[in-house]
Amino acid sequence: MYLKLCLPRSNFITVKNSLTNVKPFCFSECIKVSCPHVREYASKSKKRKREKIMTAIAIPLVDAVNVLKAHETTYPNRTLELHVKTKLEKGKAPIRGSISLPKSIAKKVSWMVFAKGAKAEEAKAAGAHVVGGEELIAEITEGTFNIGNIDKCLSTPELYTSVTKIARILGPKMLMPMAKRGTVTDDIAGTIQRMDDKHSFNSDKLGWVHTGIGKVSWSTKEIQDNIQVILREIDKIGKDQGIKSSKKAGFIEKIAINPNMGQSIHLLDFKDLLETPSFIR
Secondary structure, eight states, X not given: OEEEEEOSSOEEEEEOOTTSOOEEEEESSEEEEXXXXXXXXXXXXXXXXXXXXXXXXXXXXXXXXXXXXXXXXXXXXXXXXXXXXXXXXXXXXXXXXXXXXXXXXXXXXXXXXXXXXXXXXXXHHHTOSEEESHHHHHHHHHTOSOOTTOOEEEEXXXXXXXXXXXXXXXXXXXXXXXXXXXXXXXXXHHHHHHHTTEEEEEBOTTSEEEEEEEETTSOHHHHHHHHHHHHHHHHXXXXXXXXXXXXXXXXXXXXXXXXXXXXXXXXXXXXXHHHSSOSOO
């Protein structure tokens, strides 16, 4: 970048630029002021734009897992977390899903079931922790029942209309039963048994999905299998929503893994995880 000054007669002028020193100087006809720092800044800006999709310090999954295992030798039972950056589009719903992982990391699920009569007894026999009808809905509405320890919620179609009255309370906690998720059903026992091993995830307002994928002590193959299943499910949800993607940047833009309370490492080969069945034996 050059700043070219042309004036008809000799004079003194002060060039003020935030990236150059302020110096008065004399000139007669034409003077070119070179600003190398401006050029350098512009180059760095372009480089950052090129690296927007994938950071320059990303490494393959195998190397990333080896680094984490070497760093966490004192705490081998720490949970490994996966962070997936998805493409945001205005008006599209957040990413939400649940899947069965090849190696489950699910803890014991605390169930709340809205049912009465024979269905309530079925829910208790299936292992539901909290079972109730209109009286339970009234307690939640009044705030006398704490739902903070509840992980998942079911409702029978008979009570679903009453449950919608507390949707503003259950919704933010991801507990609101919905027919399309299979949590409004008469098959209470079968649903609890089927969904006990389900691994749920959802995205935040910036498009990031944060979820656990295993333990540091697990083998690289076990960690990779869980990552593959989650990435493919997220990619499928994005395609089902009709979110546009390009060859350079698909619906999944970048991913990283880290142990909880540890530094994250970006993965270079996440597209291979999406496309190939398995590249670790």
